[in-house]
Amino acid sequence: MLVSLAAIALVVGGSAAAFAYTAGWLSPGRLTPDKVVDAFAPPGGPALGHRRNHAKGICFTGFFEANGAGAELSRAKVFEAGRYPIVGRFNFGTPDPHAPDASARVRGFSVRIQTPDGQEWRSAMISAPFFPVSTPQDFYQLLKLLAAKDPEQVKAFAGAHPRFAAFGAWTKSAPWTGSYAEERYNGLNSFIFTDAGGKDHAVRWSLIPEATPTPAPAEELAKRGPDFLEQEIAQRIAAAPARWKLVVTVAGPGDPAADPSQPWPEGRRTVEAGTLVADKVEQEVDGPCRDVNFDPTVLPDGIRTSDDPFPAARSAAYAVSFDRRTAEAKNYGAQ
Amino acid sequence: MSAIAEPNAVSVATGRFTPLQRLLHWLMAIGILSMLFIGVGMVSTVSQAHLTLVSIHKPLGIALLLLVILRVGVRLSRGAPALPADLPEPMKLAARLSHVVLYALMIAMPLIGWAMLSAADYPVTLWSGFNLPPIVSPSRELHAALWNAHRTLAFVLFALVLLHLAAALFHALVRRDGVFQQMAGGRS
Numbered sequence: 367m368l369v370s371l372a373a374i375a376l377v378v379g380g381s382a383a384a385f386a387y388t389a390g391w392l393s394p395g396r397l398t399p400d401k402v403v404d405a406f407a408p409p410g411g412p413a414l415g416h417r418r419n420h421a422k423g424i425c426f427t428g429f430f431e432a433n434g435a436g437a438e439l440s441r442a443k444v445f446e447a448g449r450y451p452i453v454g455r456f457n458f459g460t461p462d463p464h465a466p467d468a469s470a471r472v473r474g475f476s477v478r479i480q481t482p483d484g485q486e487w488r489s490a491m492i493s494a495p496f497f498p499v500s501t502p503q504d505f506y507q508l509l510k511l512l513a514a515k516d517p518e519q520v521k522a523f524a525g526a527h528p529r530f531a532a533f534g535a536w537t538k539s540a541p542w543t544g545s546y547a548e549e550r551y552n553g554l555n556s557f558i559f560t561d562a563g564g565k566d567h568a569v570r571w572s573l574i575p576e577a578t579p580t581p582a583p584a585e586e587l588a589k590r591g592p593d594f595l596e597q598e599i600a601q602r603i604a605a606a607p608a609r610w611k612l613v614v615t616v617a618g619p620g621d622p623a624a625d626p627s628q629p630w631p632e633g634r635r636t637v638e639a640g641t642l643v644a645d646k647v648e649q650e651v652d653g654p655c656r657d658v659n660f661d662p663t664v665l666p667d668g669i670r671t672s673d674d675p676f677p678a679a680r681s682a683a684y685a686v687s688f689d690r691r692t693a694e695a696k697n698y699g700a701q
Numbered sequence: 702m703s704a705i706a707e708p709n710a711v712s713v714a715t716g717r718f719t720p721l722q723r724l725l726h727w728l729m730a731i732g733i734l735s736m737l738f739i740g741v742g743m744v745s746t747v748s749q750a751h752l753t754l755v756s757i758h759k760p761l762g763i764a765l766l767l768l769v770i771l772r773v774g775v776r777l778s779r780g781a782p783a784l785p786a787d788l789p790e791p792m793k794l795a796a797r798l799s800h801v802v803l804y805a806l807m808i809a810m811p812l813i814g815w816a817m818l819s820a821a822d823y824p825v826t827l828w829s830g831f832n833l834p835p836i837v838s839p840s841r842e843l844h845a846a847l848w849n850a851h852r853t854l855a856f857v858l859f860a861l862v863l864l865h866l867a868a869a870l871f872h873a874l875v876r877r878d879g880v881f882q883q884m885a886g887g888r889s
């Protein structure tokens with residue numbers, strides 16, 4: 367009897383322990399999406415109801431005009447010649463939804479393209495030509511260091527992570543522009559395109575603006591209003607749609623497809639798959655992009671994730687950010 | 702639940718759950734336990750395992766929804782064997798109630814998961830190229846409520862499964878009253 371009871375206690379206790387272990391409750395060292403999302407919070411805490419990163423942004427709608435050329439790389443419907451509706455968001459990297467637009471060094475472009483077969487492709491791209499670190503773990507470590515505001519440690523990190531140093535150089539040397547429409551946006555992460563014949567291609571993609579970038583010194587941008595990027599893009603698109611070419615770059619043999627901090631060499635094969643057109647801008651408050659999670663792993667058949675570790679980490683973290691901000695809906699815009 | 706069964710239902714007459722009922726019970730037991738572990742595992746990692754686990758969680762959860770619909774149908778037509786006459790009345794009540802709650806959760810959990818993804822305006826992708834239609838309109842308030850419900854009820858379900866497991870083993874090892882064999886088969 368006692369032995370039986372002990373056996374039952376062991377089985378039940380063991381199951382509970384296995385559950386706790388799986389949930390990470392016994393592994394304080396595990397990098398969870400909650401920890402990653404917490405690490406974005408500024409000292410005063412996150413802006414409730416808003417995205418935990420790229421918090422400031424403005425919605426747009428329009429369409430993707432596929433020219434059919436992408437079909438040689440992927441069987442996804444979105445590459446068949448045609449016009450597919452899009453919802454997107456111009457944004458920049460900040461946890462503060464009221465950050466001044468002049469601080470927008472890393473600008474973002476998020477988009478969701480829907481095709482009539484019920485599938486969709488979501489992507490969130492940035493103006494930087496490469497990511498500062500090679501792994502989500504390094505990214506987390508970097509966020510913690512930046513939050514601690516210890517210049518010595520950041521210097522040591524840059525020493526040990528040369529791509530972060532290169533990123534720092536980019537932030538200082540790359541010209542600024544006065545418009546979301548004049549930026550090039552890069553997907554940075556690599557994905558696998560599967561063509562109609564079943565052949566896989568490792569690719570990255572970028573949006574090349576049709577508007578000519580006009581460099582504007584940072585000091586001059588600082589004198590424009592805090593929302594000049596949003597005002598400018600709203601006025602520009604009210605006058606005429608803004609356009610970007612979607613360019614897909616195919617990896618060469620041995621290219622670092624798993625590391626978004628390493629650009630691929632010049633001269634790789636590229637395919638121009640069509641044009642993204644933004645023809646209407648709406649404020650985020652009641653706009654169509656407010657409640658969209660531009661999770662980069664929402665992909666149509668014909669595109670899938672690669673061995674790049676970032677999309678998985680981003681998907682997990684964006685979901686946590688989305689779960690929190692939707693639970694805080696009543697706080698949205700309150701700060 | 703057993704009140705619903707006809708006195709002449711198959712499993713009442715044989716003193717056992719029918720083979721189909723037993724098959725469904727054990728298949729689903731493995732499935733539900735997997736779902737609970739996959740669920741807490743996938744939300745606690747940023748590694749590639751996150752995507753792999755999510756891609757199992759959704760189709761397996763929907764498969765379990767189909768199975769539980771079949772199972773309830775079978776249960777209503779085949780009934781359940783009676784519990785031992787000497788089992789105290791409060792324990793019988795606890796057994797019946799907990800089984801009803803287990804059924805309710807097995808139906809509710811996948812529906813809430815599906816609705817939660819719909820409310821979030823995510824495609825409900827079961828495998829590449831195949832999406833289920835949304836079952837509610839996108840709404841951040843509704844998403845938040847369903848997310849809370851999915852998480853809270855998952856923990857309630859796990860606690861109940863542990864209790865159920867303890868009770869089953871108690872019947873098998875301590876009371877040795879044949880209740881375990883009603884579901885496990887073998888000689889009582």
Ligand code: HEM
Binds near residue numbers: 403419420473491684
């Ligand atoms: C592990 C690495 C990363 C983490 C943890 C991370 C985290 C986040 C989070 C939490 C959000 C807010 C999501 C939401 O609430 O919907 C976000 C938004 C965004 N991220 Fe990342 N990110 C990562 C990497 C990247 C990369 C590599 C890119 C670009 C190539 C990128 C571009 C963006 C953009 C454009 C947005 C705005 C999305 C929107 O408009 O909703 N992120 N990021």
Ligand code: HEM
Binds near residue numbers: 851
């Ligand atoms: C028997 C059915 C199911 C069980 C037992 C179950 C269990 C769980 C558990 C334990 C979690 C982790 C909760 C947490 O720790 O926060 C979870 C999360 C989740 N489940 Fe399920 N689930 C079921 C069905 C489904 C279905 C059918 C879907 C969708 C089609 C689904 C979608 C999700 C999603 C998206 C999450 C992550 C939510 C988030 O944190 O963003 N589940 N589930």
Ligand code: HEM
Binds near residue numbers: 734784870882
């Ligand atoms: C996720 C796991 C499980 C679920 C959701 C579950 C659910 C259920 C339900 C709803 C019933 C009632 C059947 C009916 O009256 O129609 C039942 C009966 C039973 N289960 Fe489970 N079960 C699970 C796991 C287990 C495990 C692990 C064991 C044993 C080690 C077990 C042993 C039994 C036994 C012996 C019965 C028969 C009770 C009786 O004759 O009234 N179950 N289970």
